[in-house]
Amino acid sequence: MKRGWIWKGVLILSLLWLPGCGFKDIDRRFFVMAIGIDKSNHANKPYHVTLKLAIPFTKIQPGKTNAYQLVSDDGSTITEAVRHMKSKVDKELDFSQAKIIVIGKAMSAEILQKGTLDWFLRRRDIQSAAYMALGDPTAEDVLNVKTGSERFPGDSLFLSFDQDGTESSFIATEYLFDFHRRVTEKGLDPYMPVIRPMDSAYLIDRVAVFDKKRLKAILSPEETRIFNALTTDFQHFDIETKSKTLQFAIAVQHFKYTYTIDPSAPALHMNIRIVGESEESTETLYKQPWSYYERLAERQSQTRYMHLLQKLQALQVDPVGFGLRYRATRYQRDKDWTAWEAMYPKLTFHAKVQIRIKSSGGIK
């Protein structure tokens, strides 16, 4: 009897040398930093999946510790490609740090299909707060860039999109969860920032707008800034104003817009209020009263807003969510949506911009 207890004790103690089943040490895992999806050349294996794997370092040094390993594979689904990729690496793939998903330009229509986007949403370890971006020309080209200031692979991309690092009015940030919502929501259309690799750097200054089926257009950098202000209430941009005799810039400190939809006309009235500080000017801003410069800037930015709104209307996309607002405020089961679909192409836009120059900057 006593002997039995000793054996049981030894057995329990021997368990202390063994871990549980899900146990896998951090150094036996390969952290996937970025996922790239491209179109392959094979018809039966359309998905060309590229993963950027981080090689761990003890001491992080900018520009030196961003070594990475790029693995890619073709598959009829993303799952198949990733499964097969596991046989190409020596450690377990860990998607928990994959904070960016880059879609190749050629793949842009496929990502809108429910099944493809589902893979990212259903996997437990991919964060819903991962960034979405369009890679131009391909996602693999974007992932294969090594910038000189990176602390770890993919760091530059993460910093570009979270507002932690650079805050640029040209960079539109799109999250996986928001993208998914825009793909499914009536009256709110998806968009994605476009990343273009430039030898050891990225250029992110355009945005691609989609309807529910395919990529419709890529906006110019100037349009992207206005787009950013309208979709995400981005506050830190500036307004350039040019006339024959004068050119000046206003750095925006406060930006706010409201709009109302008038279905009888049909028209959309937008009120934009901007408070800013003049930053750079070709002449002293005391020759005329400030209201003169304000009116000048208002007129010019008004045309820019009108231009973008009309362009989006012509493309039949609605990333700002006018349709969603219409549905929310005039609920009539399915009728409101058909009414809006008929109304949107005929809508006239009235953008009214109010700019107030708060100061002419500091004097040193």
Place this chain on the structure above:
Amino acid sequence: MKPFHLQAAVPGLEPSSDLVSRTLNVNQESAQLIYLSTLCDKQYIQSSIMQAFDACGNLAEFNAKLTMIAGFERIKNGNLQAEKLLHGFALVVFPDAICAIEAKKASLAKPSETSSESIIQGPQKAFSEDLEQNVQIIRTRYPSKNLNVEYTEIGTESRTQLAILYDKAKVDPDILLDLDKRLAGVEAAVVQASNQVQMLLTSRFEFFPTALVTDRPDRTALSLSKGKVILLLNGTPFSINLPAVFYDFMVSMDDAYQSPWLTRPLLILRYMAVFITTALPALYVAAVSYNPEFFQTQLAIEIAGSRAAVPYASFYEVFFMLFMTEALTEASIRLPKHIGSTATTVGGLILGQAAQEAGLVSSIMIIIASSVAVSNFVIPINTMSYSMRLIKFPLVICAMYFGLVGVVTGIFCFIVYAASLRSFGRPYLKLFIGEAKKSR
């Protein structure tokens, strides 16, 4: 005149070299003076008993004179004689009566500096090792007419004197009854330390202490004013305060003496330290081996990089470092003070550095091990900090098998356990909202 029989006068007493027995003769009558020279003050015996004897013409007169001496007792019957001798009384045996006169040597014990619970600005002296002196200290600090002192003995062999102090107006009689019952149930032979008494009165196998042992007279006086019962054991500079709840162990006396702007954040810091000292090693194992998504990207890469040199699983690393820090703590307590600092330097600095460079442990693990050790010392009461040292090991085992879920479940189990504890009938995790105001 019949010869004196020591055995007859003091039944049960074995002859000993320090036993002094002298016959005092007057008018053909004789009395016997008996005392233990090691316990009694000879000078005092000379100045009180002998002088009284010198001035008397017969024994009856001497007997009457003795009653005037302070600390006089008449032993009527029973076998109390040996008892009195052992407690520093001198016996004067008359043919028809036995008198006992207290002639104990003045204690040499002095209150020392508080060592186990020091604070910067506040009372600096601790209790002494002498019971009478300790009672005197408390009476001075808590001069209440309601203060009640009772003496009893604990330990079948050691018969150590134990004083029970309480404020009669504030104490809960249920606690006194409970205490009496528990004291009656103590069967230990030799009782010498307050922690031992605490263990004997509460359950031996409890994870958390349910009575508070302190060497601070000010904490003891505060406890009295809150209606707690204080036990003082002869020969130890500590008081036992009961009942005690978990929050008592997290409070330093500084909290009552300083501005709340300072003490409240410090209190929060202590609870954070408790969390770190118990859960950090387990969280490390869980996060490194099960849930690396817990880390920020840069940290994950750095930890993976520093772990890459370590050839075995994360929990071996944790057990190795925890063993080292525990051994170091234990060594620095046992070692003489002069060698203690050498041990910590060699063990902590050199060995830690070398282990990391040799790739036995990762650099992150060194930080974790030292923060676990340092956080442990933040807990004000020693017995609680011992409990917290213990708890981290089951949590690491939980983390080993079940990851983060295991750690959370483990912590939950300990909280449930603490909630189920009772300290002399009082819930262990009870909150005392608003009560702190009175002690300010």
